[in-house]
Amino acid sequence: MDFYEIKQRILNLKDIEFNRFQNWFEKIGCNRINKNAKSSKIRQAVLNLSDKDFDLFWDWYEDLCDERWAEEVENDPIARQCLEIGYMIMSKPDPGQFLVDLFSGKSEDAEQK
Numbered sequence: 001m002d003f004y005e006i007k008q009r010i011l012n013l014k015d016i017e018f019n020r021f022q023n024w025f026e027k028i029g030c031n032r033i034n035k036n037a038k039s040s041k042i043r044q045a046v047l048n049l050s051d052k053d054f055d056l057f058w059d060w061y062e063d064l065c066d067e068r069w070a071e072e073v074e075n076d077p078i079a080r081q082c083l084e085i086g087y088m089i090m091s092k093p094d095p096g097q098f099l100v101d102l103f104s105g106k107s108e109d110a111e112q113k
Helices: 003-011 015-027 041-047 051-075 077-090 095-104 108-112
Strands: none
Touching (some): 015 041
16 A cells, blocks of 8 residues: 555544544554554554655654544534634733633632722
């Protein structure tokens, strides 16, 4: 299986199969260890890539995971709200102090008065 066929097969994985591949790759595959690879032609093919192709695969795969995560967030209203809250917190001059103040009951309005 060549590099492009591997990419196509990964793109065609169903969500649960993709999650299994993602868990395997994060734990074992990115270290190129031949553990639990026999159960999947895709896993074995990833491990057999040349160093150059493996580096290209890793870059492509990280982009793919980011895209899939963004789609999940887009389709989940709670995840979207959490992301917006995270952005709001991180936009503060001192996010850590903002959280301390928030949890201790202080507010920016009280400080300004």
